[in-house]
Amino acid sequence: MARVVVMGGGVSGHTAATFLRDWLSADHEVVVVTPNSKWNWIPSNIWVGVGRMKKEDVVFDLDPVYKKANIDYRQAKALTIHPEGSKESDTPFITIEYTGQGKEGEKEELTYDYLINATGPKLNFAATEGLGPHGGHTVSVCTADHAVHANEELHKVIAKLKAGEKQTLVIGTGHGMCTCQGAAFEYIFNIDHELRAAGVRDKAEVIWLTNESFLGDFGMGGMHVKRGGYIASSKIFAESLFAEHDMEWILGTHVTKVEEGKIHYETLDGDTDFQEFDFAMLIPPFGGVGLKAYDKEGADITDKVFAPNGFMKVDADYSGKPYEEWKASDWPRTLQNPDYKNMFAVGIAFAPPHLMSKPMKNPNGTPINPTPPRTGMPSAMMGKAVAQSIRDMINGAKEPTHTASMSEMGAACVASAGAGFFSGKAVSMTVYPVVPDYEKYPGVGRDLSYTTGEIGLAGHWIKHFLHYAFMWKAQLKPGWKIIPE
Amino acid sequence: MAHQHVEHLDPYSPQSGTMIPGGLVKFMRTCVLWQIIRFLVINLRMTKLILKSHH
Numbered sequence: 014m015a016r017v018v019v020m021g022g023g024v025s026g027h028t029a030a031t032f033l034r035d036w037l038s039a040d041h042e043v044v045v046v047t048p049n050s051k052w053n054w055i056p057s058n059i060w061v062g063v064g065r066m067k068k069e070d071v072v073f074d075l076d077p078v079y080k081k082a083n084i085d086y087r088q089a090k091a092l093t094i095h096p097e098g099s100k101e102s103d104t105p106f107i108t109i110e111y112t113g114q115g116k117e118g119e120k121e122e123l124t125y126d127y128l129i130n131a132t133g134p135k136l137n138f139a140a141t142e143g144l145g146p147h148g149g150h151t152v153s154v155c156t157a158d159h160a161v162h163a164n165e166e167l168h169k170v171i172a173k174l175k176a177g178e179k180q181t182l183v184i185g186t187g188h189g190m191c192t193c194q195g196a197a198f199e200y201i202f203n204i205d206h207e208l209r210a211a212g213v214r215d216k217a218e219v220i221w222l223t224n225e226s227f228l229g230d231f232g233m234g235g236m237h238v239k240r241g242g243y244i245a246s247s248k249i250f251a252e253s254l255f256a257e258h259d260m261e262w263i264l265g266t267h268v269t270k271v272e273e274g275k276i277h278y279e280t281l282d283g284d285t286d287f288q289e290f291d292f293a294m295l296i297p298p299f300g301g302v303g304l305k306a307y308d309k310e311g312a313d314i315t316d317k318v319f320a321p322n323g324f325m326k327v328d329a330d331y332s333g334k335p336y337e338e339w340k341a342s343d344w345p346r347t348l349q350n351p352d353y354k355n356m357f358a359v360g361i362a363f364a365p366p367h368l369m370s371k372p373m374k375n376p377n378g379t380p381i382n383p384t385p386p387r388t389g390m391p392s393a394m395m396g397k398a399v400a401q402s403i404r405d406m407i408n409g410a411k412e413p414t415h416t417a418s419m420s421e422m423g424a425a426c427v428a429s430a431g432a433g434f435f436s437g438k439a440v441s442m443t444v445y446p447v448v449p450d451y452e453k454y455p456g457v458g459r460d461l462s463y464t465t466g467e468i469g470l471a472g473h474w475i476k477h478f479l480h481y482a483f484m485w486k487a488q489l490k491p492g493w494k495i496i497p498e
Numbered sequence: 499m500a501h502q503h504v505e506h507l508d509p510y511s512p513q514s515g516t517m518i519p520g521g522l523v524k525f526m527r528t529c530v531l532w533q534i535i536r537f538l539v540i541n542l543r544m545t546k547l548i549l550k551s552h553h
Binding site for chain 1: 503506507512513514515516517518519526527528529530532533534536537540541543544546547548550551552
């Protein structure tokens with residue numbers, strides 16, 4: 014009998030746990046440890062944030078789903094990993110602290126044969142003074158609750174606009190090292206759509222404030238697509254979209270402080286400036302969730318297991334080589350920890366070897382560049398590949414049998430630009446591979462046959478369809494396995 | 499009236515230095531018949547990508 018413990022119940026962890034439970038016989042255990050009681054389809058938080066959906070539309074209770082699937086669900090947060098066991102026992106274990114199920118605050122040791130780290134990120138609002146909805150001055154759409162709050166604040170602004178007041182709305186990133194520009198991109202265009210629907214767009218100034226060095230970077234160094242006989246950069250299409258919608262943009266910013274109504278930032282050329290606002294949604298930087306690791310003797314081995322940013326080391330090249338020497342093969346394939354072969358990390362929880370976008374610093378030495386996105390489709394594919402490897406290792410394989418390298422997989426992304434069955438729009442993108450491979454695809458780093466983008470109503474239909482498809486799949490309703498990741 | 503799509507631009511602003519879609523492009527984005535075709539094409543494109551990505 015083997016016990017697989019999955020830390021985290023988001024897209025990658027839930028995918029890994031549900032497939033493992035389906036594939037492994039009943040004498041093996043699958044345990045999910047997550048501090049949350051609900052699963053959230055995060056891409057649809059954007060629509061909660063503008064009032065097009067309710068929180069209940071984008072979340073469901075995990076407990077009944079895991080009960081039905083015979084997955085051992087612990088509503089708890091993982092605190093420490095002991096991959097060598099303890100002085101008393103060689104069996105590896107983690108310690109957890111319950112956050113629900115009537116055991117709040119109780120601590121417990123949980124042994125494992127295989128461990129999947131799928132904890133996702135810590136939303137590090139504290140990295141920027143005054144950032145975020147918890148004591149700060151900006152809103153967020155990173156969780157369903159944040160999105161509910163963002164919608165309430167947005168509608169206060171719309172009410173003021175209707176009363177004839179001018180308002181400034183700033184959307185973007187709240188730190189020089191943020192990722193997830195895509196979510197902010199969706200939010201700014203959905204806000205634009207709602208302001209136009211309310212007939213108040215002419216009274217609002219809408220500004221994009223970003224750590225990207227060019228529009229359309231999205232943390233993956235941008236992309237090129239074939240269009241109208243040209244091979245054109247995402248920069249051109251992103252600028253076109255912002256200009257069409259009468260939005261200003263401020264590029265290459267590291268937000269240093271947010272005060273009531275004022276965002277302070279420094280830029281890539283070393284200047285400092287500020288932007289006044291009435292409403293701001295700025296994405297926080299992500300960090301690891303703060304797990305600690307200890308060896309058999311109880312010595313702290315966190316630095317051995319985790320990178321300095323708190324994400325878990327896997328089979329990637331962490332030698333820290335300069336940008337000019339980066340290769341697609343630096344990226345992990347099996348997602349297995351190099352020191353502890355029964356430990357894997359998937360989704361946002363694994364430590365990327367380096368950025369995808371070119372690293373940049375301003376003259377003050379402040380790094381200002383997007384960090385690599387690793388959410389959505391790639392996250393789920395990593396979860397499934399690791400589940401396949403663990404299944405095979407339990408059944409006798411010596412090494413991981415499946416790979417999910419972001420430099421060998423593509424991603425499909427549908428970025429909403431406004432909701433409405435006949436008036437909605439979304440940018441439908443495909444990119445292959447996610448990590449640019451300049452050796453294989455010189456010049457642009459991507460296969461132009463599989464890297465595409467277009468905007469239209471069809472994209473909105475697809476995003477809407479995906480919402481229902483993935484909510485269905487995650488609840489393990491009939492046919493869930495045939496819906497692709 | 500092509501200029502109606504660019505009336506909001508300030509000369510020499512960053513926004514004026516890029517391409518702006520005209521009426522036909524904007525119309526086609528929400529033209530239901532054309533978008534049904536695009537819906538099928540995009541789904542096919544994404545399916546090909548998913549098949550290429552799974553190892």
